[in-house]
Amino acid sequence: MSTMLLQTALDVSLVLCVLGLVWRVSAWFRVRIGPDARDVTLSQRVAALLHGAGAVLASRRIFDVLRACFLDVLLLRRLFANEKLRWLAHLLIVVGFVLLLLMHALAAVVTEKLFQGYQPTLAPYVFLRNLFGAIVFIGVALLLVGRRRRRTDLAQVRRPIDAAFVALLGFVLVTGFLLEADKIASPRAFYRMTEQFVGSTDPEKLEPLRALWASEFGVVFDDLKQPIDPRLIETGRELHRDACAPCHTQPASAFVSYPVARMLAPAIGVLDQGRADVWLLYLHAFACFLGLASLPFTLFFHVVSAPISLLVNGAAPNRASSAQEHSAAARASRRALALAACVRCGICDAHCSVAPLARYFGNPGLLPAHKLVASGEFAGGRLLRSRNEQDGLRYEALRAAEAAFLCTDCGRCTSVCPVGLDLEDLWQAGRGDFAAAGLPAPAQWVRERAALAWAESLEADLVQSRASEADATLAPLSADRRSFSRCVQCQTCTNVCPVVAHSMHSDHGVDLTPQKVMNLLRLGLRDLTLGSRMVWDCATCYQCQEHCPEGVRVADIMCELRALAVRRLGAVRGVREAA
């Protein structure tokens, strides 16, 4: 009866898991990220995969793949390069978990076939089971320690379902050890075993065995006469050698469960009464099945996606040229795969060169892991649909676009990614998507109107009166007369400005010079500068600021004006801040 229940539950979980995997893997051919992915059909993407795989298998690239298989997938070389502690933790978890899975969970399929006479109660399996469980535990503990140490004030990308899955994993381990501990201490289990293997309820035989198992093997009898007669134990030892020892090692070799059993001892009567062995088994088994069924929908899908990603990217020998090298169909699939392969480890966030800006703008969406999540949301259409409750504006999308365009493409995230994602390609595709959705980079949309037209729109727009308070914090220099009142209009800034110099030879010259921007500020006409080409084409080389004989922070003011323009002109343009 119970076996049938467990078997059915296992079958259902397996079916759910397979269906989930199919759904998730199919996303690699469905999800579209980047303007170049829009016109690629499903069949083209499948064909690209087959073609790519065929080309790899038929060429010397196969050695690259094998190399990647060994170094990247098995040894996690990329993780080792950046995070030694996490690499160790991950390795411990993987090793412990895989060995437990093979030896213990799949005993009937694997261990019994490989090792004659396998019994879960025999040495060395009892010891090994504890060892593997302990290895996973140590790994998880190291992971948590590392996570504590890395804690920052910036929000990290974590989903509740992923935390739940980790808790589930812990639950499986804990129930496993408890189940084993319960069996060690339980007199009920003792009697069941003796009935089965000694085949006698004769007190002559049972008493010495009880004496031995109680004094040396941790079974807890509440009706045993104390102190135990040593001769009785010796008799029990002989009986044990014949009846038990052939298929039962000493329980103490379960070096985790045995101490736990000692702790359970006082409660063993109650536990036996309540059939703890049965419900612990159910809890343990059902937790495993639940994990199996939900695996495709949690972070742990990465056990499938990450190796594939590593193999795909590891087989592309020249990362820099990979974007050009692959067809649009292959690029589309690789981006979709990236969404699934990201393990939310946050190493990219820790190395991100615009992380300081994330803090400055209060927009954690600048960080790579967040951007990757936003890419997924955007591809799923959720980002553009999400509207702010208060004014129905596309706040989330605006923030995500801001984050996308503040990225400097320094490439650090790609270089540290432990699963080898080509993140720069993903960011570039994302920017294309934002631009296509009417959210181009500020430097692009600011050119929709001339500086004067922007200033007139600002004047006509009622929003601007609301902006004044935020302006002072966003643009403290240009809001304070003292920062430019020293300007004597000597033109030094203009004379040393390479952007103005270049516009001498260009049809798309700047509309103002730095010195004129300063003069507009002096005249209280800051709005006129916000959409100006000079402000937006400034190369921030700081020549002006270095040379200014009056110490005016010209370049700093230019940067500020841009930040202010994003907010003020962005408001006029219709994508408003919700704050």
Add this chain to the structure above:
Amino acid sequence: MTGARRNSFDVAVIGAGMAGMAASLFAAERGLSCIQIGSGGGILFASGLLDLLGVHPVAERCLWRSPYAALAALARDEPLHPLARVDAPSIRAAFATFVTALGAAGLAYAPLGEQNRNVLTAIGTTKTTFGVPRAMVAGADLLDAPDARPPCLLVDFRGLREFSARQIAATLGRSWPGLRHQRIEFPGSGAAPELYAAHLARALETAETRANTIALVQPLLGDARAVGFPAVLGLARAGEVHAAFEAGLGVPVFEIPTMPTSVPGLRLLRALEAAVSTRGVRRRHQASVRALAFDADDATIELDGVPGGERVHARAVVLATGRFTGRGLTADRDAVRESILGLPVEQPSAREGWHQRDFLAPSGHAINRAGLRTDEAWRPLGASGKPAWLRLYAVGSILAHQDWMRSKCGSGLAIATAWAAMEQVARALRGTAAG
């Protein structure tokens, strides 16, 4: 000679204008370790011309052909004038050292003589000066021609609003019949409504632009025996550009300084920065002095504008912070104050005395002679009338009893007093080293 302490120097020069640069240069030349604090941006207002002494007395606007004769007259009439307190051999040595250092840094000057020279200005007037950059000297030679001034072509560029050859020719035409002017389009500037001198200067450092410009001027030469341009002939490689123009046009070529801030100012700043830096002077050009304190043998300077702040120790301090534009002196409603230490400032007793009723009065205003009084060794006096600290010195325009703008003696004042004060610094430091 640097002490064992970190960030410890023989001399700290506060200020990086002409006087601060000269003081740092001379300190380095004397083998003293030196740190210079402050922005050199003020030098951008300079024209590259090095005045020594052109006018004395200012009330009579009397121009002098010989600066040394003028200095002798000044010493007679105004013994308190800082330049009157430096002897002629020292001034000759100071100028020679200064100009040699500039030459080595890529800014060549015509050999210094005993006479002042006249040079053309951007508005067609002439200006009396002493040290003339190599690139401008051909113009001075024309003005000083013993007989009639030879035919000459002035060229300007469409869009360069700060310089008009036509205006210069109109102003000088009566006394210089052979002076012609032409406006040309700067090669490759077709689209630009307005041009800026420094951009032209950089553009002319590429051989192609240079050749195109020369080709445009060549057919306009006519009988001209020299060609004048606005001062845009190169920036970092000005010598090369000027030589190329002379070779290409086959006649002497000279620059006329444009309105400040100008390319010659940029060249001077670059050359001075290079001169002091290559001599090992440490520069804190974005720093300002937050606090300056002295104990018996050591000055401690706290700096602002350096990330995390910085503390500097020096055995001697030279104040070269300038007057009002350099912000060495600040004027409020009641009085003029010295900005860093609050040293007593020689000034009219009340604000009414700052200016004359006639703003353009040739004798100038009392406020233009305000500044620090020093003892014989260039040490500014404290409230008690004694030196404020035993090794605090003041040089340049912050000194009282001079009106350098009207006297045409700005560079001379900076260079000569820096030289004289540094002699005192070296002597004082030698004294302590021996003792």
